[in-house]
Amino acid sequence: MDRSKLAFVVAAFALLAAFPLVAGAYGIDLVTKIMIYAVFALSLELLVGSTGLVCFGHAAFLGIGAYAAVLLSPQDAAPSILWLLPACVAAAAAYALAVGALSLRTKGVYFIMVTLAFAQMAYYVVHDTPLGGGTDGIYLYIKPALLDKARPFYFFTLACLGGVFVLLALLLRSRFGRALAGIRVNEQRMRATGFSTYPYKLAAFTISGGLAGLAGFLFAVKDGYVNPELLSWHLSGAVLIMIILGGLGHLRGALIGAFAFALLQEFFKSEAVFGGFAKHWHLGLGLAIIACVALLPHGLVGVPGQIRARLVGRRTGVAR
Amino acid sequence: MDLTTFLIQCLNALQYGLLLFLVASGLTLIFGIMGVINLAHGSFYMIGAYMAFALAAPVAATFGGGFFSVLAVGLVLAVMLGYVLEWAFYSYLYEREHLQQVLMTYGLILVFEEVRSLLVGDDVHGVAPPPLLAGTLPLGELMTYPVYRLFISGVCIALALGMYLVLTRTRLGMMIRAGSTNREMVQSLGIDIKFLYRVVFAAGVAIAVLAGMVAAPVSSVYPGMGNLVLIICFVVVVIGGIGSIRGALLAALLIGFVDTFGKVLLPSAAGVLVYVLMALILLWKPDGLFKAG
16 A cells, blocks of 8 residues: 555544544434445455455345344343454354355356345345344344444444454455455466465455444444345445445445445435435436446546546646 | 146246346347346336336327337337437446446436436336236136236247347348357448447347336336346346346246246245245356357
């Protein structure tokens, strides 16, 4: 990571840490939600951006983490996050290990659809069986100590986000991360140089699922409530859109994408700006997304580069 | 389950499968030939269903005639819509990465849904089948079967046959097949590939719109109907093997039967059966049943 990128990330986290000083309850709730989305987006970025595996069923891992948080909590006492959080991550990672072991046999669009299939299976298990409480979902009556207030939970989420970001940054710089990059660029060649790529991909898939489970745990504790929509393909699609919007292949992209997607949504939903038209907020969001594809081929992360290229082009044009 | 019920369920499964095939065939053609993942394809189905509802009154007022003139007007509009969309949006996507296509077509879904909401509203509507086909056929002593469902199957079979003949027996079909194998080579042989793509896309849109229009009287017309169809059609395309019309037909019928009989025999697991089927097939044949050659 060069200096300007590092400065951007440090500044972003500093801003997030300072935000509760100025924000009200609504702002804190919104940014907490977006930070959880960012954790989720980062977990998917490890697969899509870093390894080149497009998973279209990522919400299943988030949902399993969330349901684990509710189902494992005792009815009459506050759970301790010391065991609950690892248990949620482990539950999601276990399902990811099973799904990955099977679906990594396929490639490309087929892989996309197999991951969707496994996610839909998990969706129907919580949707149609008594285990998950059906469409109504289930409540988490007693939240873990300290995390039942908005501000402490905000900082806990921020710490999780920071932890995941640092973990992935280190992971991608390690030998393991280099191998994943090699698989993304040319898997055939990686195999020819003597790497057995399957275990690497499976490890990445499992880690990614576990981190999505962390995001699910955070969702369950934030809302005190889980429902099958957490596993729906709409959410899998939305998180994919976030990281593409932000710019694939950069951890910052997942952060920027989660914030851009959620804030665009809030902007087009706001009645203060659009009045009665705000209920048609999908239209604005859709047009904004189309404009992003047309104008920003490298996602939001690529914007500074594009501006720089434009400026340099103009300068050399003048010199000529 | 007695024989008559079994027969009725078979006919239902056939009709559902054929309808899925119509939508999925456009999807698989656009994907196989132009390499575009078109998430908005389900929206065309939705647009078709809403056309069947919303065009009924104005068409009857200007041209006269009932359901069939609505079909004709809808088809013309659909071809125009496909042609314009290809020119305005999709022609920029051929050189882009798949995920950029996913992003743009996702944006288009949102736009289509909201424009539909602005124009027609968010209510659920019913569409009456044409009086000519509104009757029922007796099956056995007690059961009857609606003629309109048989009509849907008939339309689908006719279209499937037509598509097959165009693709295998005509010069245009030859160019389309060649274009799916090697774009540059076809271009250097002097064939206007841009025009060819526009035709394929417009045809794909028209078929999906037609599927929506003929389905409207049995499925009713409701917001979000496109998304449901989209996912299940992707399942069909992938099971059949991307780009393969034959595979799409087989997979669509398979899904039709599994889904229909799943709802009758195993109602609690009906939703998940289709996905279990897809996972099993792809684990057995990672490239789908018929890989396009």
